[in-house]
Each structure stands twice: as C-alpha cells, then as structure tokens.
Amino acid sequence: MTLNTISYQQENEYRLLRHATLLIRIGGTKLLIDPMLSAMGSMSPVANAHNQSRIPTMELPVSTFNLNLILDEIDAVIVTHTHRDHWDAEAQALVRKDTPVFCQPGDDETIRSQGFTQVQAIDNTATFKGITISRTRGQHGTGEIGRQMGQVSGFVLQHKAEVIYIAGDTVWCSEVEEAIAEHHPSLVIVNSGAARFLTGDPITMDVPDIVSLCSAFPHVRVVAVHLESVNHCLLSRGVLKEEMSKAGLGKRVHIPYDGDAF
Numbered sequence: 001m002t003l004n005t006i007s008y009q010q011e012n013e014y015r016l017l018r019h020a021t022l023l024i025r026i027g028g029t030k031l032l033i034d035p036m037l038s039a040m041g042s043m044s045p046v047a048n049a050h051n052q053s054r055i056p057t058m059e060l061p062v063s064t065f066n067l068n069l070i071l072d073e074i075d076a077v078i079v080t081h082t083h084r085d086h087w088d089a090e091a092q093a094l095v096r097k098d099t100p101v102f103c104q105p106g107d108d109e110t111i112r113s114q115g116f117t118q119v120q121a122i123d124n125t126a127t128f129k130g131i132t133i134s135r136t137r138g139q140h141g142t143g144e145i146g147r148q149m150g151q152v153s154g155f156v157l158q159h160k161a162e163v164i165y166i167a168g169d170t171v172w173c174s175e176v177e178e179a180i181a182e183h184h185p186s187l188v189i190v191n192s193g194a195a196r197f198l199t200g201d202p203i204t205m206d207v208p209d210i211v212s213l214c215s216a217f218p219h220v221r222v223v224a225v226h227l228e229s230v231n232h233c234l235l236s237r238g239v240l241k242e243e244m245s246k247a248g249l250g251k252r253v254h255i256p257y258d259g260d261a262f
Contacts (some may be wrong), residue, residue, distance in 0.1 A: 138170025
C-alpha cells in the first residue's frame with residue numbers, strides 16, 4: 001500500500017509506517033518514533049537468523065516526496081534504542097539535524113556524534129510542548145541473549161487524559177507490567193514479530209506474551225507492530241491475527257498494516 005499523503009485531522013492520531021516506525025500526533029504535536037527509513041533490501045540481513053533476506057523486506061508506504069513532507073512537519077523524534085531497525089543510516093541522513101531527538105541514557109552521545117544538535121536523554125521523565133514523556137524499562141530477550149542485546153527502553157506519552165505506552169523492543173516481563181500499572185495507558189503499542197536468532201528464545205513479543213499482557217490488563221487496547229519487515233521476525237500478521245482470534249482477543253489486539261492508522 002502506498003499513501004499519497006499523510007493528513008492529521010484530530011488532536012491525537014496514530015499511524016504505523018513500517019516495522020516499529022510510528023507517526024504519532026498527540027496534543028497536536030507530531031512525533032516520529034523509531035525511524036527505519038531505508039529502501040527495501042538496502043541493508044544486510046540480521047545475522048544468525050533463520051533466513052538471510054535483505055532488509056527491510058517491505059518498502060515504505062509513502063513516496064520519497066511525501067516522506068520528505070512528513071520529515072519537514074515533525075516536531076521531534078523518539079528513539080527507543082539505536083539498533084538499526086529502529087534508527088538506521090537513512091533516518092540519520094534524512095532527519096533534519098536540528099530536530100529534537102529524545103532517547104535513552106547512553107544513546108545521546110551516539111546520536112550527537114551523528115550530527116544532531118538537540119538530543120535529550122530521558123532517565124525518568126521530560127516534558128515537550130505540553131507532553132510528558134516517561135521512560136520505561138524492558139527486557140530485549142532472556143538469558144545471555146537478552147544481556148547481549150543491551151539496554152532498551154519504552155516511552156509513555158501523556159497529554160491531558162490521553163496516555164499511550166510504546167513498549168519498545170521487549171518481551172513480556174515485570175518491567176512492562178509495572179509500567180502499565182503505574183501509568184494506566186489506554187493504548188499499548190507492542191513490538192511483536194517474535195524476533196529471534198538461531199539459538200535462544202524470542203527477543204520481542206510472541207503470541208503468549210501478548211496473551212499474558214491482555215490477561216493482566218483486560219481493559220487495555222493493544223496494537224501489535226514490528227512485523228514482516230526484518231528477517232529475524234518470524235511471526236506473521238496472519239498467524240498473529242489467527243492466534244489472537246483463538247484466544248478471544250481478536251477485537252482487543254489490533255494488527256495494522258504498513259501505512260494504517262489505528
């Protein structure tokens with residue numbers, strides 16, 4: 001699907017571009033989350049995975065012209081962590097260097113070294129244009145693989161009564177459970193896809209993780225992204241949709257396609 005334009009008509013709107021790249025308008029402020037903007041097949045595959053397809057495996061759903069329009073209009077970027085499927089070389093080249101960038105501690109030096117002049121690491125909370133941005137923790141896998149994947153973060157965005165939680169690259173864990181219990185989001189965006197290597201367990205949420213989240217918080221609406229764009233993400237939208245239906249969660253878990261609003 002190719003979008004000719006991206007238009008915002010409401011104060012709060014959310015759209016998936018591709019993988020974990022989100023366009024969020026909250027309180028009238030436009031945020032770009034985890035931009036992976038490379039053309040299809042322009043990056044080498046994730047190593048030690050079950051297939052060696054070059055990434056991204058899908059094109060962006062916007063033309064180059066309209067992508068540039070989007071980048072001209074955003075107020076800030078949030079980078080949950082600097083793995084290349086969340087902050088790639090193309091994003092570093094295309095995003096204006098004076099764009100405010102919010103990130104986790106430790107990534108700010110890396111992003112500044114790439115030429116960005118307004119970088120703020122969030123340890124706990126920050127405010128931007130009336131939005132409270134709170135950093136949350138997570139676990140990018142379990143055991144030794146989880147430790148090797150390094151620190152990752154999620155972010156809660158709150159403007160007045162609107163609270164959304166972008167969980168980031170994490171499995172279901174106590175940190176995610178505590179973040180939802182503390183911030184009471186009405187919408188939780190999870191990075192699914194059951195990404196994994198040839199050895200070890202998934203490093204992003206799989207079907208049991210999402211079912212556990214929904215069981216723990218039965219009133220939360222869940223959106224699953226991070227699907228079908230990187231070679232180590234083995235869980236497809238079709239399978240996830242089928243499994244959510246079997247679990248009685250078909251109406252609670254939304255699985256957008258690239259370009260969809262939700």
